[in-house]
Amino acid sequence: MTRIASHRGGTLEFGDSTPQGFTATAAMALEEVEFDVHPTVDGAIIVHHDPTLEGTTDSRGAIADLTLAEVKSATINYGAGGHPLTLEELCDLYAPSTVDFRCEIKPGVNGRPYQGFVPKVVDELCRHAMLERTGFSSFMLESLDELASAAPGRPRLWLVGPSVLRQVGARGVVELCQAHDIPEIGVHIEMADEQLAATIRDAGIDFGCWAAHSRPQIEKALSLAVKVFTTDRPTLALAIRDAFRRKEATR
Numbered sequence: 001m002t003r004i005a006s007h008r009g010g011t012l013e014f015g016d017s018t019p020q021g022f023t024a025t026a027a028m029a030l031e032e033v034e035f036d037v038h039p040t041v042d043g044a045i046i047v048h049h050d051p052t053l054e055g056t057t058d059s060r061g062a063i064a065d066l067t068l069a070e071v072k073s074a075t076i077n078y079g080a081g082g083h084p085l086t087l088e089e090l091c092d093l094y095a096p097s098t099v100d101f102r103c104e105i106k107p108g109v110n111g112r113p114y115q116g117f118v119p120k121v122v123d124e125l126c127r128h129a130m131l132e133r134t135g136f137s138s139f140m141l142e143s144l145d146e147l148a149s150a151a152p153g154r155p156r157l158w159l160v161g162p163s164v165l166r167q168v169g170a171r172g173v174v175e176l177c178q179a180h181d182i183p184e185i186g187v188h189i190e191m192a193d194e195q196l197a198a199t200i201r202d203a204g205i206d207f208g209c210w211a212a213h214s215r216p217q218i219e220k221a222l223s224l225a226v227k228v229f230t231t232d233r234p235t236l237a238l239a240i241r242d243a244f245r246r247k248e249a250t251r
């Protein structure tokens, strides 16, 4: 069964990385909640997409230069007055949920991984008994390498961007996965097709997609039988998957 990951708590339905989006996702009959993490200057871990606040809140600045209190004072656009959550708060929210974590390790404003951040994220998840329910993802091979040593045995998914895929091709992606011991990749839904899926799967690597937000994109992900796809519209994705399953069952 293709798994659904509610991207940033379902951005197109609830706003980007909002408390109500994460709360709603926790009660949904889907498998994963996708979120991104950044450190504050005083050691907290914030669940937010951008490394800065200005894109999606009423505040400004790089999260890594701000204190927890400063980040908490930001109000998220289209978030019904909500403020950014800490990873600790997200763990508490999902402790009673059947939805598991898909934690993306993001770079800072300079596009580079935060120094020493990955072990802190792993420790925080471990402290709240969520590490065993967490799969990780990243566009950065360096962060995936760090995860392999900080959280041995936990799922790691390489997000292969369109420009990387165009540059190295499917064979190049397979070679990089083998060199970095990466068991699973995700590509942008518009880059996915049967041939790419077959090449990746034939190499023993799991194949998934991201950014399946429209009905045709969600139906494409289901038709390709990807392992998992992320979507900004989890409610729509669930309805389409239910209909897809009913159709498959009557075949």
Ligand code: FE
Binding pocket: 034, 035, 036, 104
């Ligand atoms: Fe993400």
